[in-house]
Amino acid sequence: TQAAGTPVHWSVVLPDEHATARLAMDLAFALAPGDLVALDGDLGAGKSTLARALIRALADDLALEVPSPTFNLVQTYDLPRHRVVHADFYRLGDPSELEEIGWDELADGAIALVEWPERVPAVLAVPNRLEVHIAMTPEASDTTRRVRLMAYGRVADALRRMKAIRSLIDL
Numbered sequence: 227t228q229a230a231g232t233p234v235h236w237s238v239v240l241p242d243e244h245a246t247a248r249l250a251m252d253l254a255f256a257l258a259p260g261d262l263v264a265l266d267g268d269l270g271a272g273k274s275t276l277a278r279a280l281i282r283a284l285a286d287d288l289a290l291e292v293p294s295p296t297f298n299l300v301q302t303y304d305l306p307r308h309r310v311v312h313a314d315f316y317r318l319g320d321p322s323e324l325e326e327i328g329w330d331e332l333a334d335g336a337i338a339l340v341e342w343p344e345r346v347p348a349v350l351a352v353p354n355r356l357e358v359h360i361a362m363t364p365e366a367s368d369t370t371r372r373v374r375l376m377a378y379g380r381v382a383d384a385l386r387r388m389k390a391i392r393s394l395i396d397l
């Protein structure tokens with residue numbers, strides 16, 4: 227047994243979009259208010275696809291409309307069990323814009339999903355977080371993705387407890 231909060235690092239290969247959605251549904255069980263999920267990867271890697279599946283899982287509504295937050299930067303979901311904020315910082319000009327949009331207040335007590343976190347490294351300063359790096363693998367197939375997951379704090383503990391879940395079996 228490992229000390230509480232010991233980081234967890236692992237990687238999974240996802241053959242298609244269904245596998246990505248299933249991974250997101252499994253990951254949703256590990257998340258709690260105050261946690262941050264950072265998604266990075268090239269354009270078209272699948273950050274939005276994974277974020278959408280995560281939000282739908284957190285909402286218990288697989289048909290939930292999940293618009294892209296690209297233009298208004300942040301989309302908020304007041305779900306029955308928790309608030310979710312979904313941010314896409316691709317178009318964030320300057321980190322000071324974070325203050326303008328009131329990011330700290332929005333994220334406080336919510337489950338925060340952030341695409342393009344590398345634009346604002348400061349948002350990663352959350353102890354309970356999951357970093358998801360998605361890479362395309364054209365040498366395998368058009369729909370295959372290699373996903374590297376790094377979990378810290380409470381999220382790492384939650385994922386360790388979920389080892390039995392199929393898409394996390396390599397944990």
Ligand code: ADP
Nearest residue numbers: 242243246268269270271272273274275369371
């Ligand atoms: P990003 O947000 O990283 O720019 P998107 O999620 O918007 O990427 O787009 C990913 C595209 O790749 C979608 O058109 C999706 O259908 C496709 N795709 C194919 N295979 C996968 C996969 N295994 N996981 C996620 N998306 C996939």
